[in-house]
Amino acid sequence: MSIIPETVWLPRAPVLLVPAGLLLWGWQTQQVIIAVLMALLLESARLHQWKLELDNTDFNRVTDFTSLVMVLTIVYMFYNYGSPGIFEILSSLPLVLFPMILAQQYSTRGNLNMSSLFISMRKLSDIDPWFTDNRIDISIPYFIICVIAASEGNRLPGIYFSLVCLLTAWLLWGIRSRRYHPLVWFMMLAIATGAAFAGQHGLRYLQGQLEARYIDFFNRFHSARRNEHRQTTAIGSIGTLKFSDRIVLRIEPDLPLQQPLYLAEASYNYYAYGTWTNIDQKSLVIDPELNGTSWLLSRSDSGHNRAAITAYFDDDEALLPVPQGTTGIHSLAAFQLERLNTDAIRVELKPGWNRWNVHYHDSIVTPSRPVHADLHIGQTYEEELKQLASDLGLYNLAPVQAVSMVENFFNENFRYSLTRKQRYPRGKYLSKFLFEDRKGHCEYFATATALLLRSAGIPTRYVVGYSVDEYSDFENRYVARARHAHSWVVAWIDERWIRIDTTPAVWADLESENRSSLQFISDFWSWLRLRSDELGDSEFVRNQDFTWIIAGLFLVLMLSIYRRKRAQLRSMRPGDSRTKAKVQGMDSPLYECIQRIEDMGYTRKPGETLYGWFKRLSKAFPQLMDSGIVELHNNYRFNPSTPVTPVDISDAAQRIPPLFSTRVR
Amino acid sequence: MSSNPIYQKLTGNIGRVIRSQDKPIRWLLACFFSGNHVLLEDVPGTGKTTLAKTLAKSINADFHRIQFTPDLLPNDILGVSIYNQKDQQFHFHPGPVFTHILLADEINRASPRTQSALLESMAESQVSIDGEIRKLHELFFVIATQNPVEYHGTYPLPEAQMDRFGMSFSLGFPEKQDELAILDDQRQSHPLEHVHACVDIDEVLEFRAIVRSTGISDEIKNYIVDLVRETRLAPGVINGGSPRASLALMKVAQAIARFDGLDYVTPDHVQEIAVPVIAHRIMLDPQARFSGRDTAQVVNQVLETVPVPI
Amino acid sequence: MLKKLLFRNFRLLYKAGRALRSRFTGNGLMILTAAITAGVFGFDTWQTLSHQVFSLLFFIIAVALLCSFGFRNKLTVRRLLPDFATAGQPVRYDLIIENPDDREQVELEVEDQLQTTFPTYAEFHALKDPMDHRRNWFDRSVGYPRLMNLIRQRRGGFIQSGGRFSLPAHGRHRYTCTLTPVHRGYLNFTGVRLLKPDPLGLVYSASEIRLRERLLVFPRHVNLGKLNLPGSRKYQPQGRVMSTSVGDSEEFLSLREYRAGDPLKKIHWKSFARLNIPVIKEYHDEYCVRQGLILDTWNGSGDNGLFEDGVSAAASFAIACIRQDTILDLMFAGEKSYRFNAGRGSLTLENMLEILACVQASNEDNLEALQNMAVNVSSECSVFICILLDWDARRQSLIRTLRQRGMTVLCIVITPGPALTEMDTTPLLDHPQYLVQVRQTDFDRDLQSVSNRTGPP
Structure with missing residues (x-):
């Protein structure tokens, strides 16, 4: 025990605020049903009287359990998603931390010790005699975590912002200072909200500006989600690139692949400082066929190669990975399909596992034609590249020969590498790659090829997608992992777009060397998830399975605590040592009056006599003292030989009409 | 509700001499009529002697004052047997303790031996000298005064002996206007000289009997005992109130009830005199004492927490 | 070099922490933390919407800061301190706050301030914290917990406020605070801060009122219960502790x-x-016991912790002895020799504790002066209680000298602990149980064992 008395930090969250935060989180991360369950559990704790006597040891157990789950979650998320795993962890925080808030709400004392939260504090009371193990109510921090976790959903920013403003106002109303008029409070909040609205737009704009100038490690986080407007490459990133082994696509071609199958997702035409962007945003909606699940990309669906592709989409809008020369997309449960000006296919579909068939053939000509941007090089690189093109003699060669010249050039002089250690000035990386280091990863090769071909006058586009080569014996089909994401170029030669991939072919092998030994576990897990989702039609997110396992563990924990507490509750408490005296006069009509006063909100302290209490209330109820009812009541109660009857008291009560009905006993 | 006539007469009488000390006078009279003794803890010059003399004069009782000094011997209090040459016998000369109202001034200046001589006589209402037992008068009432213990040269009463006093409180300095009034009153003569008896001793004894007969319900008795028992459990307390405290609380509450013209005790009466009756009996451990806690605080806290019957 | 840099950083950290805590309410700090967290997760505005949350919270805090201007008021404060307090024991006291104004003051908070100075680098460097050996390696080398401890020591106590309150126009409020003193001596109060929250309840504006006061804090002490010291009367045929003369006496009662x-x-x-x-x-047989309490103030090794525990032991004995109605002679040597007499008509227990609260350790060797004083007094006392900070040859010879004069001596030696030190019992060969070792690490337990050693058989 410490010498300093304990204090409780942080007030309790306003009623229903935490459930509201949970619902916000559930909506944004599409786990509504779970969120509703959690909210109901928490609210019922508030409503009914059944509470557990939880002490420090119990809370420590809950926290240790939560820490264990947290560690497992972190490992799981980072393993599966790589660096973007941090956002997955963020979105799962309310679930991971739920046992702690649940324990707090169901406990009689309603708050936790700081030492339960921080293990380092558990030993401090031995070391430091002045250390006080203060208590903390975690309901508001939990609410804040729910709101920030909800932000991971990244859906409907306008509505999210409004809801957050509303919930924050609700929270702040509960903790406001009653010194000021509510109008002042409202004005301040309105100003802050308005400024915040402008501010958050400004932040996005600021980031856009910064990103255009600086390329950094961060950009690798983007790789998880394809954006048809922009692709930030890792050109200029320092360090070694790592990709996860997570299986992204599953491909079942009708015939075994003789060479790697390139599935394109998007293409771009404007390059600057490590980022490829699409200047043009035009798109064309393609109507589905009569069956509603087929889309024809050319008038006759003449592509005679077939493949079935299965992929996971966590958003309802995505770029579809399709082979070059796709003529038709079949059996796709999509709401809308558009073809972008760069021949990329954008769809609106139901999130989750989706499967579709493609009809394709390499020789099919795609409808888009080159635009001016397809020749753009940019001032920074123009001179050097033109020099290089001239050195290679590209100006004197026909386009086809120019292409082979470029291919040979890269093939003979360049190596594949995932590592870049040296830092260069911004904009210099490409030239260092071309003229000095001569090593890099696929983005370098593709970008350099594109710009080189453009300097030779050939319109070229930068394409991103996957290169499928790996066959999974376990699943009996081809799989594309995250690390099989690839970049290449398409060049406009002889009135068609030709695919050119100058990245050394060994890249797939090199990447697979980095494969972890536990890959087979995650592959199995991934297959399991696919199977379970294929079997049932659920709208839950992929974390679902993981979620249910944790929920199961949590139930076990709860049961164990419950059983322990039940045993403790059974021990009878010693009876009250205060003996009950023989009481007289308990039928005094004044008690009704007292009850009514208390209902109005005036409470009597336990040691306060009636006379003292009524005197204190005499400002509000002057008739209480004047009527003489206290003296009569006291006489009735405490005089062993009292002449007073209840009727006398009721009569006196007539003189205090607001409190008493005119009923006479 | 009107107050008792004897009480009114006495307070009026005393009030003419001692200004605006209504509560101490009321408590003093309550202690007197309940048959307990009083300990006043006060700095010199607040009017303790005047109060005792006025009371004595008002009821036409004998009054003696002992000024305690460090060299005071027990015999000076109790009395001594002196040999008379003429009839060759020892004659007992009674000490000042054989009186109705005794003012034992600055009791903490005398040695513990002398203090105990007085305290034992108070407790037993009799004195044993030379093997003979002599009873004190039925009306025997002691007002002891004590200097606050900051002053050097004092032997504070042992805490165990404080229990013998029914109540302990202080008079305190008067308000400014009252002090001015004192100057006016005593310009020509002392008001004490003009005090006459308004009640006689038989009436006093009779009133004491009436006080003893005041009704007190079981609930109130329970409340009194609960209060005293709770003081034993309070943090920092080595010894709380004893059953003597419960007894004193009941008796003094009965007196207060009679003063208010009632023949039954209410919880308000008990709460009014709880602190002066109980606080001086409580012994705090050194930790609590040197942490600024005092016994009045303990009693007040007990009053706030123990549920009172309503 | 590195340590100086660390120290400067600590000072910055400490000042920043104090500035934050004095400006922001508890809720405000929570919102600030939330804003920072949202900012961290919202760093990439495309990945999450957390930047919206950050933006909102940031502007809420900014608006709150902008709207909390100074706090003008006419409130007066009076502090009602108890007479004294004891180190390590919480004590409650009141602040009376009066509002002479016509304006009602709603939701105020009060902070009572103790004098706090940040230590200099030299003081920090020279500090030896006994708690250090229990901390882990990192804490020990970096030294931050040690610094925090030093600051707490210098402040002298913790004050816990009594929460928010409202004051009507021309009203008065009694505000209870709880103070826990850290060490003995005088605690200095500097003033009172009155805090008014902003409309959102996140930020304070403060008005400072100077209110200097001092409170005496007695040393920490242990309850020794009833002591049966050697030299006190255990087997007297009769008699009560009443005589005014020392030693045995027969007082005349009557004929x-x-x-x-x-x-x-x-x-x-x-x-x-x-x-x-x-x-x-x-x-009538009577007796009176006079005991001597000798306090060693010189500790060669420079660890003040031993001396503080010595004072605590002296205070514990003083309380136990005086409560048993003996006369106690406190002796110690500083710049000169001091002797104080308490109990039964001379100094009271409170006065004795006040002296012990203020006694300082000595910088130079004063064992000889102590010995001379003890020898002079030995004829008057029946027993000596010696509280020593070491058991070296010099101190053993002091005890031997006293024993040679026929004195009964009880020796309390304060050692660092936690292991028991080997001690030579030759000076007290006839009563080796009167040599008591009290370890700093088990202070309470070792000191209370004195009652067992000297109690009735």
């Missing part, structure tokens, strides 16, 4: 008739002559 068996020497001859029957003087 009475002769009874068979009375000793002849007690006959009062004058009365016999007059009465022709034997008359006896009746006596």
Whole structure:
């Protein structure tokens, strides 16, 4: 025990605020049903009287359990998603931390010790005699975590912002200072909200500006989600690139692949400082066929190669990975399909596992034609590249020969590498790659090829997608992992777009060397998830399975605590040592009056006599003292030989009409 | 509700001499009529002697004052047997303790031996000298005064002996206007000289009997005992109130009830005199004492927490 | 070099922490933390919407800061401190706050301030914290917990406020605070801060009122219960502790008739002559005990912790002895020799504790002066309680000297602990149990074992 008395930090969250935060989180991360369950559990704790006597040891157990789950979650998320795993962890925080808030709400004392939260504090009371193990109510921090976790959903920013403003106002109303008029409070909040609205737009704009100038490690986080407007490459990133082994696509071609199958997702035409962007945003909606699940990309669906592709989409809008020369997309449960000006296919579909068939053939000509941007090089690189093109003699060669010249050039002089250690000035990386280091990863090769071909006058586009080569014996089909994401170029030669991939072919092998030994576990897990989702039609997110396992563990924990507490509750408490005296006069009509006063909100302290209490209330109820009812009541109660009857008291009560009905006993 | 006539007469009488000390006078009279003794803890010059003399004069009782000094011997209090040459016998000369109202001034200046001589006589209402037992008068009432213990040269009463006093409180300095009034009153003569008896001793004894007969319900008795028992459990307390405290609380509450013209005790009466009756009996451990806690605080806290019957 | 840099950083950290805590309410700090967290997760505005949350919270805090201007008021504060307090024991006291204004003051908070100065680098470097050996390696080398401890020591106590309150126009409020003093001596209060929250309840604006006051804090002490020290009367035939003279005495009680068996020497001859029957003087055996408490103030090793525990031990004995109605002679040597007499008509227990609260350790060797003083007093005391900070040859010879004069001596030696030190018991060979070792790490337990050692068999 410490010498300093304990204090409780942080007030309790306003009623229903935490459930509201949970619902916000559930909506944004599409786990509504779970969120509703959690909210109901928490609210019922508030409503009914059944509470557990939880002490420090119990809370420590809950926290240790939560820490264990947290560690497992972190490992799981980072393993599966790589660096973007941090956002997955963020979105799962309310679930991971739920046992702690649940324990707090169901406990009689309603708050936790700081030492339960921080293990380092558990030993401090031995070391430091002045250390006080203060208590903390975690309901508001939990609410804040729910709101920030909800932000991971990244859906409907306008509505999210409004809801957050509303919930924050609700929270702040509960903790406001009653010194000021509510109008002042409202004005301040309105100003802050308005400024915040402008501010958050400004932040996005600021980031856009910064990103255009600086390329950094961060950009690798983007790789998880394809954006048809922009692709930030890792050109200029320092360090070694790592990709996860997570299986992204599953491909079942009708015939075994003789060479790697390139599935394109998007293409771009404007390059600057490590980022490829699409200047043009035009798109064309393609109507589905009569069956509603087929889309024809050319008038006759003449592509005679077939493949079935299965992929996971966590958003309802995505770029579809399709082979070059796709003529038709079949059996796709999509709401809308558009073809972008760069021949990329954008769809609106139901999130989750989706499967579709493609009809394709390499020789099919795609409808888009080159635009001016397809020749753009940019001032920074123009001179050097033109020099290089001239050195290679590209100006004197026909386009086809120019292409082979470029291919040979890269093939003979360049190596594949995932590592870049040296830092260069911004904009210099490409030239260092071309003229000095001569090593890099696929983005370098593709970008350099594109710009080189453009300097030779050939319109070229930068394409991103996957290169499928790996066959999974376990699943009996081809799989594309995250690390099989690839970049290449398409060049406009002889009135068609030709695919050119100058990245050394060994890249797939090199990447697979980095494969972890536990890959087979995650592959199995991934297959399991696919199977379970294929079997049932659920709208839950992929974390679902993981979620249910944790929920199961949590139930076990709860049961164990419950059983322990039940045993403790059974021990009878010693009876009250205060003996009950023989009481007289308990039928005094004044008690009704007292009850009514208390209902109005005036409470009597336990040691306060009636006379003292009524005197204190005499400002509000002057008739209480004047009527003489206290003296009569006291006489009735405490005089062993009292002449007073209840009727006398009721009569006196007539003189205090607001409190008493005119009923006479 | 009107107050008792004897009480009114006495307070009026005393009030003419001692200004605006209504509560101490009321408590003093309550202690007197309940048959307990009083300990006043006060700095010199607040009017303790005047109060005792006025009371004595008002009821036409004998009054003696002992000024305690460090060299005071027990015999000076109790009395001594002196040999008379003429009839060759020892004659007992009674000490000042054989009186109705005794003012034992600055009791903490005398040695513990002398203090105990007085305290034992108070407790037993009799004195044993030379093997003979002599009873004190039925009306025997002691007002002891004590200097606050900051002053050097004092032997504070042992805490165990404080229990013998029914109540302990202080008079305190008067308000400014009252002090001015004192100057006016005593310009020509002392008001004490003009005090006459308004009640006689038989009436006093009779009133004491009436006080003893005041009704007190079981609930109130329970409340009194609960209060005293709770003081034993309070943090920092080595010894709380004893059953003597419960007894004193009941008796003094009965007196207060009679003063208010009632023949039954209410919880308000008990709460009014709880602190002066109980606080001086409580012994705090050194930790609590040197942490600024005092016994009045303990009693007040007990009053706030123990549920009172309503 | 690195340590100086660390120290400067600590100072910055400390000042920043204090600035934050004095400006922001508890809720405000929570919102600030939330804003920072949202900012961290919202760093990439495309990945999450967390930047919206950050933006909102940031502007809420900014608006709150902008709207909290100074706090003008006419409030007066009075502090009602108790007479004294004890180190390590919480004590409650009141602040009376009055509002002479016509304006009601709603939702105020009050902070009572103790004088706090940040230590200099030299002081920090020289500090030896006994708690350090229990901390992990990182904390020990970096030294941050040590610094925090030093600051807490210098402040002298913790004050816990009594929460928010409202004050009506021309009203008065009694505000209770709880103070826990850290060490003995005088605690200095500097003033009171009145805090008013902003409309959102996140930020304070403060008005400072200077209110300097001092509170005396007694040393920490241990309850020793009833002591049965050697030299006190255990087997007296009769008698009560009442005499005003020291030692055994027979006090005259009265005259009475002769009874068979009375000793002849007690006959009062004058009365016999007059009465022709034997008359006896009746006596009453009484006694009074005088004990000496010697406090060693010189500790060569420079660890003040030993001296502080010595003072605590002295305070514990002082309380136990004086409560048993003995006379206590406190002796210690500083710049000169000091001797104080308490109990039974001289200094009170409170005065004695006040002296012990203020006694300082000595910088130079004063064992000889202590010995001389003890020898001079030895004829008057029945027992010596010596509280020593070491058991070296010099101190052993001090004890030996006292024993040679026939004094009964109880030795309390304060050692660092936690292991028991080997101690040579030759000076107290006849009563080795009167040499008590009290370890700093088990102070309470070791000191209370004195009652067992000297108690009734």
